[in-house]
Amino acid sequence: MAVPVRAYLSIGEVLSKLRNEFSDITISKIRFLESEGLIEPQRTPSGYRKFTNTDLERLRFVLLAQRDQYLPLRVIKENLDALDRGLTPASAVGGVATPRLATQDGVLTANTFPDDQDLRLTRxxxxxxxxxxEDQLSELESYGLITIRGRHYDADSLAIAKIVVAISAFGIGARHLRAFKTAADREIGLVEQVTTPIRSQKGTEAKAKADEVEREIxxxxxxxxxxxxxxxxxxSK
Known part of the structure; x- marks a missing residue:
């Protein structure tokens, strides 16, 4: 009878996997990094730590940043937060994290509609x-062209901001772009007329089908x- 493979590692197993690469790693250090919020392993009902492969790679990221870049824990934590929000961490202390997006010339392409909703940007x-x-962004927000979601902006906000910057070079300001927002709202209404009945259907495939139809339309x-x-x-020519 085959023995089932555990989907997690104990703290001792994590230590064994990292010791050859990081000679100074100890169980106490792993616990300290956890107390600082850099890793968050789950716990068994008995209170023992359960490390996933993701936890292991996250811990390796922290240790490499300490050893090779001499980064303080505060900066490493900021970089981890950037990764969690779909960004590329700043390469140096005081730098600004940048988005990791599938783009064409820095702008999301219309015909692919990549799902980058995990991207979360601060202002x-x-x-x-x-x-x-700052003034342009505030103006776009006042016209409803960009909307903050909670405390962050998403990939669509970034795409809109990039396009507005490019088009403003021709003297077209945010107030001129309200017509685009009005037209987009009407198109959204048409799309929802088609997809809402599909989403209301029962079954696990309904949402996937509605999403696909939505992207296509x-x-x-x-x-x-x-x-x-x-x-x-x-x-007109």
Missing amino acids: TELISASEIS ASLSIRLHASLVRSGLHR
Whole structure:
């Protein structure tokens, strides 16, 4: 009879896996890093720590940052937080974490609709990543073009900010872009007319089907919008 493989490691097993790479690692140090909030292993009903492979890699990240970059725990914790929010950690103390996105020329492409909703940016990170000004961002928020979710901005906010920065070079300000928001809201309504009945269906496949239909219609609507604008510009020549 095969012995079931545990999905977790004990603290002693973690120590054994790391000792060859980090000669100064001890159980006390692992416990200290946990007390500082750098790792958060689960516990068994008896109170013993359960480390997953993710916990192990997180611990290795901390130890490498200490040994090779001489980073203080505060900075390492900030870098871990950046990773948790879908960012690339700042490379130096005082740096700003940057987004890790599947982009084309730094802007999310319309026809792929990648799911980067795990990305969470602070206001400072959004401004740095998009090169938008504080005044521009505030104006976009006042018109509802960018909305903060809780305490962070998402990938869509970053994409919008980048586009606004690019288009502002032609003298087009945020107030001129309200028409885009109005048109987008109408298109969203059309998409939801199709997908809402699908989402209301029973079964585990309903949501996946609705998401796929939503992406397809959204992609087609953007292509239609681009074609109509291009056609109109050609007629005006």
